[in-house]
Each structure stands twice: as C-alpha cells, then as structure tokens.
Amino acid sequence: MPAISRAASRPAFTHGVQTGDVNATSGMVWTRADRPSRIDFEWATTESFANAQKLHSLTTLPESDFTAKRLIAGLPSDQEIFWRAVATDLGDVNGVSEPIVGRFRTAPASRRSIRFAWSGDTVGQGWGIDESRGGMTAYATMAKHEPDFFLHSGDTIYADGPLKESVELADGSVWKNLLIPEKEKVAETLDEYRGQWKYNLMDKNVQAMNARVPTFFQWDDHEVINNWSSAKDLTADDRYAVKDIALLAARSARAFHEMTPIGYVAEEPGRVYRKIAYGPLLDVFFLDLRSYRGGNTEGLETDASEATQMMGAEQIAWLKRELAQSDATWKVIASDMPIGLVVWDNVGDRKLVEAVSNNDGGAPKGREMEFADLLRFIKSAGIANTVWLTADVHYTAAHHYSPDRAAFQDFEPFWEFVSGPIHAGTFGPNDLDKTFGPEVRFVKAPTEEQGTNLPPSMGLQFFGLVEIDGDSEQMTVRLMDADDTELWTTTLDPARRG
Numbered sequence: 001m002p003a004i005s006r007a008a009s010r011p012a013f014t015h016g017v018q019t020g021d022v023n024a025t026s027g028m029v030w031t032r033a034d035r036p037s038r039i040d041f042e043w044a045t046t047e048s049f050a051n052a053q054k055l056h057s058l059t060t061l062p063e064s065d066f067t068a069k070r071l072i073a074g075l076p077s078d079q080e081i082f083w084r085a086v087a088t089d090l091g092d093v094n095g096v097s098e099p100i101v102g103r104f105r106t107a108p109a110s111r112r113s114i115r116f117a118w119s120g121d122t123v124g125q126g127w128g129i130d131e132s133r134g135g136m137t138a139y140a141t142m143a144k145h146e147p148d149f150f151l152h153s154g155d156t157i158y159a160d161g162p163l164k165e166s167v168e169l170a171d172g173s174v175w176k177n178l179l180i181p182e183k184e185k186v187a188e189t190l191d192e193y194r195g196q197w198k199y200n201l202m203d204k205n206v207q208a209m210n211a212r213v214p215t216f217f218q219w220d221d222h223e224v225i226n227n228w229s230s231a232k233d234l235t236a237d238d239r240y241a242v243k244d245i246a247l248l249a250a251r252s253a254r255a256f257h258e259m260t261p262i263g264y265v266a267e268e269p270g271r272v273y274r275k276i277a278y279g280p281l282l283d284v285f286f287l288d289l290r291s292y293r294g295g296n297t298e299g300l301e302t303d304a305s306e307a308t309q310m311m312g313a314e315q316i317a318w319l320k321r322e323l324a325q326s327d328a329t330w331k332v333i334a335s336d337m338p339i340g341l342v343v344w345d346n347v348g349d350r351k352l353v354e355a356v357s358n359n360d361g362g363a364p365k366g367r368e369m370e371f372a373d374l375l376r377f378i379k380s381a382g383i384a385n386t387v388w389l390t391a392d393v394h395y396t397a398a399h400h401y402s403p404d405r406a407a408f409q410d411f412e413p414f415w416e417f418v419s420g421p422i423h424a425g426t427f428g429p430n431d432l433d434k435t436f437g438p439e440v441r442f443v444k445a446p447t448e449e450q451g452t453n454l455p456p457s458m459g460l461q462f463f464g465l466v467e468i469d470g471d472s473e474q475m476t477v478r479l480m481d482a483d484d485t486e487l488w489t490t491t492l493d494p495a496r497r498g
Helices: 002-008 136-142 190-200 204-211 245-259 312-327 368-380
Strands: 013-019 028-035 036-043 058-059 067-072 078-089 100-105 114-119 148-153 166-168 174-176 215-217 274-277 282-286 330-334 344-347 349-353 386-390 398-400 414-420 438-444 461-469 475-481 488-494
Touching: 013 078, 013 100, 013 204, 013 215, 028 078, 028 100, 028 312, 058 386, 067 215, 078 166, 114 136, 136 344, 136 461, 190 245, 282 312, 312 368, 330 461, 344 475, 398 475, 398 488, 438 475
Parallel strands: 114 148, 148 215, 282 330, 330 386, 386 414
Antiparallel strands: 013 028, 028 067, 036 058, 036 078, 078 100, 114 461, 166 174, 274 282, 344 349, 398 414, 398 438, 461 475, 475 488
C-alpha cells in the first residue's frame, strides 16, 4: 500500500506531447499535467539525451487547465531534436513524474527533400473513437510516411457535435464511441471546449503521431459551432443555453491556443494566420477565414463592405507582403475553406454563402472580390509557384484554375488540392463555381447509392501527401485514403521568374 500511495501522489502527464510551428531554428512543444506542477524541459540532439540543454521551467495551473507549452529556440537546422519534460508537484517537491519524451526534426537550411501531409475534420458528425476498430486509424496511416509535419486544415474538433454511445451502421454492425462527459453535449463553457481537445488526444494513433510528427494547426467553424460568424443566431437552437456567439468564439479560441502547439504572435496574441518558413524550398502561409469575416449573406454584393470581408484588410496586406518577400521555391497557401467549391449555409428558407463562391459563375461578387484582388496581386507581383491546400468539404479532389475558363481572368493558373476528412463523416461532392475557372481533375466522394455522412469504417477518409524534391525542386502531390491507397498524383514543375 505505501508504494501505491506514493505512486498515486506523483504528477502524471495526461494527453501525451505535441510539437508545432517548427522552422529551421525552433519549435513549439506542449504537454499537460494532472495538477499544479513545475515542468522542467530539456532538449538534445541524441535519444540518450547526452549533453542535454536544460531550459527554464514553467508552471501549470488550473487557469490554463494544467497545460504547458514553450518555444525551444536556438536549434540547429535539419536536425532531429529530442525533448522531454518532468513534472514536480507544486505542493510536494518529492512528487516527481516519470519523464515524457517527444521528437521532431527542424526545417532544413539547404535544399533537402521535404515531405508533409495535410487533411482536416477530426471527430465530426458523431464518429468518435471506436477502440474496437482501432481508433483514428488514418492518423497511423499518415504517420507511416514519416512526414516532416502534418498540416491540419481546420475543423480540428467538433465542439457542436455531441457523441452517442453507439451508432447502428448500414452493414448491421455497431459503431461504439468512447465517451467523456464533455463530448455528450455541445461545448459552451471553457472547460467543455477544452474537453473537445482532450478527447481527440485520448486516441492512441493521435498520441503516437504527435510524439514524432509536428502538427501545424489552423481552424475553421466547428471549433466553435457550424458555420459560425458574427451573424450566427442561436435563438432557436435549444442545445445552447449560451446564445452569445462572440462569447462562445472567445472560449473556443482560448481552448484552441491552450490545447495546441500553435506559435505566439506578439502583435496580436491569439492570431491564427501566420507564415512558417520551412527551408529554401517551402513557405507555408496559414489563412484564417473565420475570425475576421462578416456575416454570411447571399454573396451578391458588388461593392466592398463588411459583408464582403472574409480575410480582412490587415490579413490581406500581411499575405501580400509576405508572398512578395518570400524567396522560397514553393508558396503553399493553407486555406481552411476552398475557393471554387460552393458551400451553403442554409438558414430557414435562405441559402447563404458559407465559403467564398456564390454559385453564379460571373464576375466576382461578395467574398469573391477579396480573392480576385489577391489573385490579381499574385500575378502583377510576379509571384510564382503558389499552391492552395484546403479541406472542409469532407472528400478529396484536385482542382486546376485557369483564366482561360474563368469569368474573372486577371490571374495566373494555379492548383487547389482538397483533402479530408481524416476522422469524420464523408460527404460530397460539391458544385464548382466558374468565376475563377476551376476544373476538376480528380474527385473521390461518396456515390449517390452510398449516401452521406459515411462512417470512417467505410474507408472514405482522406489525406494528402506533398513531396518536394531537393534536387529538381519538383512538387509531387498525392491524394491518399485511410488504407494508404494512392488515389491520384501529379508532379508540378517549379516556374522560374526573373
């Protein structure tokens, strides 16, 4: 009994480790203890932790749900980094945890080959962790490819998607969800939003991938509630006692930044849009199409106003400036919503535009005007090799955009690749709006006979792999499924400017 009591009195790490926003000299690391603790961090370039560099400790308190994240800086480029944390009970200096270990590789300073994965949509539409089916197995499939990082394109949680204990499937089997109290109702309190994250981090596949693959996060709508904007009206939604969308969004945003290893932005704490420089071959520009948007409308406005705002003037100015200054061969724009796919927000008998396109196929209107302005700038500034990666629509596709097919023609051709869900219901495909001349080069979505909201057990879970060759600088994009089947691939040659 004394040994058991002693063990129970020691702090423990509850949800594994995470690493994020890695560049050539730094990376953000994260973990969570089960009580108020002092967390001591150290890092090394060897698994044995020989010559480990000790860092100043942090403390965990209830106010941040016992989470701790810190930037490890001053790292050598293109180097595997091992880091570990030890928790000491703030109320008992003899209560010391077992160490927990993570690893990641810093970005290269030279032109070495890069491989990364992207997808979106985790634990949506009622499909949680079914341990009898192996949990979130698509994460394990991604991890097998040993990507340098995973780009999570949004809908990282489903705060508005309660889980039931079991769901009967069309094949006669039963999907059995692992449950915690926070996943049995919609999230409203800060602790309930935190619980959405803690649920996903319970999955063994997610924890295993997090221990060795950094995740670069952005967000979309389900982190708060489906199709949220400042105009979201919860008056008739009986699931919510809290009707204030701004309050819900604030609580969600705090949980998002507490529970993920997203980097800090000094001039706007809590900002999601940012650039991650990943060596001379790649810059990744993360957009935030949620925080600064006006309310959803029919999208037919012809004059710029708050209603047509999706990125907002400050974010657009930042993006233009950073794109123009980028010396990287490839500029990947990580967009939480697709450009040309039509996504509706059905409010009563009104069909409002939830994404960018308004489905009229003509000159840019509504939110399309911001994107027309950006595409025009990319062309006029001579910015080469932009590729858009996105998710949101719960199927996978490859779209090629060309002014030759477009109503708006003042832009250079570009690609948009869509992936997801990684563990959620499968839907689609959506209609394409012709304003920017998209053409479907590949699509994999449920057939009409299969229906909608297909469970992960149907296999229609998707992720993308991007590989940039260090010698040729070619980018190869592969669209994959949860069974690791390569569905479609293309190789892009870098354009040379100047």
